[in-house]
Each structure stands twice: as structure tokens, then as C-alpha cells.
Amino acid sequence: MKNYKKIKLNYLSLLLIVFLFSCGNNNVQKLKTNGVKKEKKLSSLNNKRRLLDLTKIEFENKLINLGEVIEGDTILKARYIFKNVGVNPLLIEYVNPDCSCTDYNFTKEIVKVQEKGFIDLEFDIKNKIGNQKLYAIVKSNTSASFHKLILKVNILELN
Structure with a gap:
């Protein structure tokens, strides 16, 4: 023991x-x-990579409403334009849509002060009907680390 x-x-x-x-x-x-x-x-x-100081981003529109579309094998595209209105360079670190049916692309280079960049969302509406609301979270080197983009569309049934 x-x-x-x-x-x-x-x-x-x-x-x-x-x-x-x-x-x-x-x-x-x-x-x-x-x-x-x-x-x-x-x-x-x-x-x-080198850490960037915080800056400020301004979106022309954080909500895009595409209105009504007819169902089908269609990919809808929405472009969000933003501007670096801060005093330091801006870097979009990532974009995270809330649905796997949404693809994205964005300005990957550093955006200089007073210059513009973009974030594109591509929504595959296959097998979708009715009002749809998609969200994408954007991470950047701004004082508000995350920004929420919204894409709305009403998909009508094909008669």
C-alpha cells in the first residue's frame, strides 16, 4: 500500500x-x-503581417434590397462600396456570410486614406422562395472591429 x-x-x-x-x-x-x-x-x-493602426470605415450602404426576382438557377450579385475615412490605412481581414449559399469577394489590398474599396456578395437563389435576408460580417482594423452587411430579396415562385 x-x-x-x-x-x-x-x-x-x-x-x-x-x-x-x-x-x-x-x-x-x-x-x-x-x-x-x-x-x-x-x-x-x-x-x-504587420499590424495596422485603427482607422474608420464608411459604407455607402450597409443594406441592399434587390426587390423581387423570379425563382430559378440564378446568382444575385450585390456590391457594397466603402471608403476609408480614417487617418490610417484600412485592411478588410475577412468577410463571413451567414449562409453557404453566399459567395463573396472583397478588396484584399490595403485601402489608403480617402480611397474606396468593395465587398461583393453573390447569393445563389436555387431552391429558395419568399423573403430572404442574408447577413455578412466584415472584420477590419477599425475601432468597431465588425460590421454587418445585409442583403434582402423576395424570390417569387415561377407560375
């Missing part, structure tokens, strides 16, 4: 040691500059 407790205690001690050494902050890099140690935080985003 004593051996069992001793083995259990050794096992728990080993787990504790492994846990303590594995829980270090992997996002901190120690640098030595002129003999002085400094710490620099790293992020996975920073490893991929």
Missing part, C-alpha cells in the same frame, strides 16, 4: 512539473538590447 501511495505521489509530482513548464507564455519573446533584457509580445497575426 505504501508503494502505491509513493508511485501516485511521484506521478502527481511529475504531472505538476510538466504542467508548470508547459504553461509558460509562448507569446513573449525575450530580447537583449545593450545588455538589458526586454520582453516583446508576439501574436500570430503579427507573425503573418
Whole structure:
């Protein structure tokens, strides 16, 4: 019985040691500059590309209503135009539509101050009838990190 407790205690001690050494902050890099140690935080985003300062985006229209269309194997397209009205470059990081029936494209380059960009949504209306409302979330380097775009359409049955 004593051996069992001793083995259990050794096992728990080993787990504790492994846990303590594995829980270090992997996002901190120690640098030595002129003999002085400094710490620099790293992020996975920073490893991929330079982080941009926050800016401001202005959409010409966040809601596009395509009105009524007749059902069929059709892809409806909507273009959202935006402008960088801030003081720093703008980058759209991603667009996330709420439906797999919606494809998208957007300005992938950095948008300079006072320049415009676009986000296109392409909605496949195959097998869809009635009022449809789609949402797409846009992530960018703006003070409001996320923006919601809305696409509305009423799909009428073919008689």
C-alpha cells in the first residue's frame, strides 16, 4: 500500500512539473538590447503581417434590397462600396456570410486614406422562395472591429 501511495505521489509530482513548464507564455519573446533584457509580445497575426493602426470605415450602404426576382438557377450579385475615412490605412481581414449559399469577394489590398474599396456578395437563389435576408460580417482594423452587411430579396415562385 505504501508503494502505491509513493508511485501516485511521484506521478502527481511529475504531472505538476510538466504542467508548470508547459504553461509558460509562448507569446513573449525575450530580447537583449545593450545588455538589458526586454520582453516583446508576439501574436500570430503579427507573425503573418504587420499590424495596422485603427482607422474608420464608411459604407455607402450597409443594406441592399434587390426587390423581387423570379425563382430559378440564378446568382444575385450585390456590391457594397466603402471608403476609408480614417487617418490610417484600412485592411478588410475577412468577410463571413451567414449562409453557404453566399459567395463573396472583397478588396484584399490595403485601402489608403480617402480611397474606396468593395465587398461583393453573390447569393445563389436555387431552391429558395419568399423573403430572404442574408447577413455578412466584415472584420477590419477599425475601432468597431465588425460590421454587418445585409442583403434582402423576395424570390417569387415561377407560375
